[in-house]
Amino acid sequence: MLIARSSPPAVPAPGANAALASLACQALARAVSLSPLRKRLSILIYHRVLAAPDPLFPAEVDAQRFEQHLRYLKRSFNVISLSEAVHGLRHDSLPPRAACITFDDGYADNAEIALPLLQRHALPATFFVATGFLDGGRMFNDTVIELVRRAPAQLDLTPLQLGRYTLDSWGSRRQAVGALLDQLKYLPLAEREDKIAALTELVGIALPDDLMMRTDQLRRLHAAGMEIGGHTVSHPILARMSAAGARDEIAAGKAQLEQLIGAPVRLFAYPNGIPGQDYQAEHVDIVRSLGFDAAVCTSWGAARPGGDLFQLPRFTPWNQDQLRFTVRLMQNLARRGNTV
DSSP: OOOOOSSOOOOOOTTHHHHHHHHHHHHHHHHHHTSGGGGOEEEEEEOOOBSSOBTTBTTSOBHHHHHHHHHHHHHHSEEOOHHHHHHHHHHTOOOTTEEEEEEEEOBHHIIIIIHHHHHHTTOOOEEEEOGGGTTTOOOHHHHHHHHHHHSOSEEEOGGGTSOEEEOOSHHHHHHHHHHHHHHHTTSOHHHHHHHHHHHHHHHOOOOOSOSBOOHHHHHHHHHTTOEEEEOOSSOOOGGGSOHHHHHHHHHHHHHHHHHHHTSOOOEEEOSSOOBTTTBOHHHHHHHHHTTOSEEEOSOOSOBOTTSOTTSBOOOOOOOSSHHHHHHHHHHHHTOOOOOO
């Protein structure tokens, strides 16, 4: 039923919505502090922090949104380092509403954009770096993304059995990226590399070589007190490799990082990270045997004392709105992450 109004509805005063959201977040935080959820750990996962929004991926986190996330986290959670969190899980001594910030892969913007924001808010983070892409390398997915970004409106990849695409909008380019990644992601590593090389040659477009960190940026993160974790050398799907090949990837990545930063590397992130699909129980055993203290995956949920320290769940709520961001974090606390 429509109800006639004699005057327009009241509009909240400037800042009222933000104030209400802040009060609601504080109430949620207090409620969690008084419940069994207070002993659980939220681990957020990021990859890139862009300087500005990207029309190809408008939902990707940029500097402004990342800083919003940091503000929300400081208001509602106790942000600690992942090493401190692992110690707390092992000894059942987590602070209430504990949370960690992690980054995967080793993008240059982690050092150039994310680090100054983390320092501004005095928050720690852990950066899991795939060493094979340092100093000018590029991950296969970024090769696909940057080729599609720069490709002409008609892209014929049928000579490679990868399809034909009309790229007449940002939406159609996003769809093409998704379709190509679906076809390439789970190929055996050598076959995937061959396909990417052939794709690059066929399209024939110059691509950026500054997406990933340089060694000096990696060392800058470490010198700033950020934790550096292993993420293999070439970011393979471990479940598609032999056990020996997977062990070599994990061990070599660890050794290279330790040589570069001059310190032990005690934490690991499984590439892609879906339990039972991207890694198996044998890879958990390999990580443990190589001397890591803990490892993270990409199963949603919150870690708790007594859980598997080598399959710690992670997730990130992408909401820009402070209240929704915090509510989704709280909801995640109640989830138990999947394991193998």
